[in-house]
Each structure stands twice: as structure tokens, then as C-alpha cells.
Amino acid sequence: MSPSSTTQPTTQQWIERARRALPGGVSSPVRSFRSVGEEPLLAAKARGAHLFDLEGRRYVDYVQSFGALFGGHADPRIVEAIQDAAPLGTSFGLTSRGEIELAEAVLSALPWCERVRFVSSGTEAVMTAIRLARGITGRALVLRFDGCYHGHSDSMLVKAGSGAHAIAGASSAGVPDSLVADTVIAPLGDVEAVEQVVKTRGRELAAILVEGVPANSGLLVQDEGFVTALRELASRCGALLVLDEVITGFRVAPGGASERFDVTPDVVTLGKILGGGMPIGAVAGPARFLDRLAPLGPVYQAGTLSGNPVAMAAGLASVGMALDPIERARLDANAHGLEAALAPVCARAPFSLKPLFFGSLFWLWPGDGAPPRRPDSIGAIEKLRFQRLHARLRAHRVLLAPSLYEVGFVSTAHDAAVAAETATALQGALDDLAADESLRAAG
Numbered sequence: 001m002s003p004s005s006t007t008q009p010t011t012q013q014w015i016e017r018a019r020r021a022l023p024g025g026v027s028s029p030v031r032s033f034r035s036v037g038e039e040p041l042l043a044a045k046a047r048g049a050h051l052f053d054l055e056g057r058r059y060v061d062y063v064q065s066f067g068a069l070f071g072g073h074a075d076p077r078i079v080e081a082i083q084d085a086a087p088l089g090t091s092f093g094l095t096s097r098g099e100i101e102l103a104e105a106v107l108s109a110l111p112w113c114e115r116v117r118f119v120s121s122g123t124e125a126v127m128t129a130i131r132l133a134r135g136i137t138g139r140a141l142v143l144r145f146d147g148c149y150h151g152h153s154d155s156m157l158v159k160a161g162s163g164a165h166a167i168a169g170a171s172s173a174g175v176p177d178s179l180v181a182d183t184v185i186a187p188l189g190d191v192e193a194v195e196q197v198v199k200t201r202g203r204e205l206a207a208i209l210v211e212g213v214p215a216n217s218g219l220l221v222q223d224e225g226f227v228t229a230l231r232e233l234a235s236r237c238g239a240l241l242v243l244d245e246v247i248t249g250f251r252v253a254p255g256g257a258s259e260r261f262d263v264t265p266d267v268v269t270l271g272k273i274l275g276g277g278m279p280i281g282a283v284a285g286p287a288r289f290l291d292r293l294a295p296l297g298p299v300y301q302a303g304t305l306s307g308n309p310v311a312m313a314a315g316l317a318s319v320g321m322a323l324d325p326i327e328r329a330r331l332d333a334n335a336h337g338l339e340a341a342l343a344p345v346c347a348r349a350p351f352s353l354k355p356l357f358f359g360s361l362f363w364l365w366p367g368d369g370a371p372p373r374r375p376d377s378i379g380a381i382e383k384l385r386f387q388r389l390h391a392r393l394r395a396h397r398v399l400l401a402p403s404l405y406e407v408g409f410v411s412t413a414h415d416a417a418v419a420a421e422t423a424t425a426l427q428g429a430l431d432d433l434a435a436d437e438s439l440r441a442a443g
């Protein structure tokens with residue numbers, strides 16, 4: 001054999017091949033690492049709290065498939081469920097037992113729900129929930145919040161315009177103005193702004209849409225009463241309250257944010273943990289709403305791979321863990337342990353760095369002021385600090401998502417040893433940055 005035929009391509013060669021074959025070298029933009037100015041990290045394998053790159057370097061991973069993994073990577077229960085299901089058929093295009101069982105498990109966690117419709121992503125779940133709300137109410141307008149993310153369907157790629165919050169603009173090329181006109185954007189936490197929309201345009205409003213805990217522009221924890229206020233305002237004008245629990249579902253409580261805040265939405269969207277790392281999404285709610293979907297009702301929705309048997313099997317294992325009190329206690333203990341390990345390191349940081357936690361969701365906020373509640377608190381200095389910190393943490397073998405707008409995820413595999421490993425790496429990263437004057441607070 002010639003030497004060249006045995007030589008493995010280098011990481012750089014893989015990156016170049018990726019850039020030739022995939023737009024930006026990726027299948028989803030944040031993975032390009034452009035927002036932190038680094039070369040992308042290519043994953044080879046992962047287990048529990050750790051991920052390995054193509055050269056065998058081991059990282060503590062807080063990306064965790066952006067929150068899809070309750071038990072960490074390649075949890076043996078999920079792997080076994082997939083191995084059992086796959087030989088029986090990878091897709092039928094017919095109803096199978098797994099989707100009935102997973103629907104029943106979802107309903108057991110969400111007692112206010114009576115039906116579940118499975119789809120293949122969180123994006124599809126939100127798209128379906130919005131269509132359902134519009135079909136039920138016969139209205140077009142959707143109110144959502146600046147800083148929340150609800151997937152990449154056309155009508156969700158609308159951002160707050162400058163000036164009055166009620167004027168929106170497309171946040172992506174290719175989204176027509178006609179869709180923008182059907183969206184109103186309000187600032188997070190601003191109940192008065194929502195009241196104003198309800199007062200002036202309440203009769204046009206099909207849905208008020210909000211994340212259970214806003215976690216897509218950093219972790220923007222709101223007052224406990226915020227979602228309750230939205231519940232009341234939606235009811236007042238006959239709009240549906242759609243709670244997007246793609247991240248928070250099964251994570252912040254067995255019943256997600258609706259349980260945690262004791263609020264009953266009209267419809268909930270789910271994803272991530274629901275599929276244990278397999279492609280999935282779902283819409284759930286009372287029969288009087290969900291039965292308006294085809295084939296019973298006039299709101300059309302369908303999918304070749306919806307209720308996919310392999311995804312359902314993985315989902316059953318994943319949801320089973322998330323509903324198990326012992327596993328939940330482990331998750332909470334791990335999150336507390338990480339917070340306790342990081343807090344003293346952050347307190348000694350050469351710039352302001354606060355570890356913000358909401359259960360197993362966390363965000364290292366590199367800002368001088370109070371923890372932000374709106375995305376506009378994130379400025380240039382915070383982005384610069386995060387960029388430098390991300391690169392140094394990577395060098396010390398801890399992987400945060402490559403954007404300040406993404407949060408970190410703790411799993412049941414992130415135990416005390418992993419927390420200690422993370423704290424040591426963070427200390428090393430901050431020591432590396434100690435002499436960097438550009439990261440200090442201005443003035």
C-alpha cells in the first residue's frame with residue numbers, strides 16, 4: 001500500500017471538504033464558529049459529558065446537542081432503545097406502537113394536555129402550533145417577543161424593527177413583507193406593551209407565543225408572573241397562549257415551564273429531550289384544540305417521517321429518564337454542583353463574569369450590570385469577552401456553544417468530577433486572559 005492511501009485526512013482537510021460540500025461548511029449556521037472567530041470543531045464521538053474531536057482531544061461538552069440530551073451523549077438506555085427499534089423498521093408511514101406510548105408518556109407529564117401530534121423538529125412544531133392557532137381563531141396576527149427564538153419557519157424569522165415595537169421587519173432574506181405584517185413583536189417582560197397590543201389589535205390576535213424560559217439570546221429569566229400575565233391577556237382577547245417548550249420541556253420540571261410557573265397554556269410545543277437526540281418535535285394540548293388538526297379538523301398538517309419509530313423509541317427512553325425522580329434529582333444536584341464550582345472562579349475573574357443558572361440551563365454572563373432580561377443588554381464588550389473566553393476554554397478543553405446567544409446545558413452525566421474539571425479549566429482560561437486590558441470595563 002502506498003503511504004498516501006493509509007494517511008487519514010487532517011482536520012483542516014475535513015474542514016476544507018466541508019466548506020466545498022456544505023454551505024459555510026455546516027448544516028446549521030452556529031456550528032461554523034464564525035461568531036467566535038474560530039475554526040469549527042468537528043465531532044468524532046461523544047459519551048456522557050464528554051465529546052472528542054477528530055484528533056482525539058476530549059472536551060467537557062456543554063453544547064449537549066443544544067439541549068436535546070438529558071442523560072448526556074450516547075446514554076446506554078437510548079442507544080439500546082435505538083438498537084432494538086431500528087431492525088424492526090426505520091420508518092413505516094403507518095401508526096406504530098412507539099408513538100402511542102410516547103404520546104401517553106407526554107400526556108402523563110402534561111396533565112392539561114389530551115393529544116399530541118408528532119413532527120420532526122422544533123421548527124415544525126412551532127409552525128404547526130401557529131397554523132393551528134390561526135385556524136382555530138380565524139385570525140392572522142401573532143405576538144411574540146424580541147429575543148425569543150422559535151425555529152426558522154418564515155413567519156418566525158421576523159424581528160423587532162427600530163422605534164416602535166409594533167413595527168417588525170424580516171430577520172432573513174427570503175421572508176416576504178406580507179408575513180411580517182402578521183407579526184407583532186414586544187419587548188420581553190413588558191406586560192404593558194402586550195396590554196397595549198391586546199387593547200388595540202386584540203381582535204386580530206391568533207396567538208401570543210413565548211418561550212417557557214427565554215434561552216435563545218442568552219438566558220433571559222423573567223419575573224415569575226410574566227407568563228401568568230400573558231395567560232390572562234391571551235384569554236382576555238380570545239387568542240391562544242402558545243408556550244414554546246422546545247428547550248424547557250422535560251428540563252425545567254417534568255411538565256416543563258407550564259408546571260414550574262403553574263400556568264396552563266392552550267398549546268405547547270416540544271422537541272429536543274422529547275427525542276433524546278433523534279429528530280423530533282411535537283405539539284400538545286387539549287382535544288378541543290388538537291382535534292382541529294387533519295384528519296379530524298380543517299387545519300392541515302402531515303409528515304413522511306412524523307412519529308418515526310426509531311425516534312419514538314429514543315424519545316421513550318429519554319422522556320422516561322426525564323420523568324424519573326431519581327434522574328431528576330441527579331440533574332438538579334449536577335446543576336447546583338456546577339454552579340457552586342464556577343461561582344468562586346467567576347468571582348476572581350479579571351472582568352465581570354456571572355454564572356447564571358435556571359435549573360440545568362446556564363449562561364456565563366460576561367457583563368458588568370445586572371443579569372439581563374432583554375437581548376439589547378448584550379453589547380460589544382460582552383461579545384468580545386465571550387469570544388476570548390470561548391477560545392481559551394476550548395484550549396483548556398471545555399466546549400461552550402460558539403455564540404454568546406446560546407446557553408449551556410447540564411446533563412445527568414455532568415457529575416461532581418466534571419464540575420471540578422470545568423472549574424479548573426475556567427480558572428486556566430481566565431488566567432490566560434488576565435493581562436488582556438481590552439476586556440476590562442470601560443472607565
Ligand code: PMP
Nearest residue numbers: 121122123149150151244246247
Ligand atoms: N423553539 C425553541 C425555543 C428553540 O430553542 C428551538 C431550537 N433551538 C426551536 C424552537 C427550533 O427547534 P429545531 O431546531 O428543532 O427546529
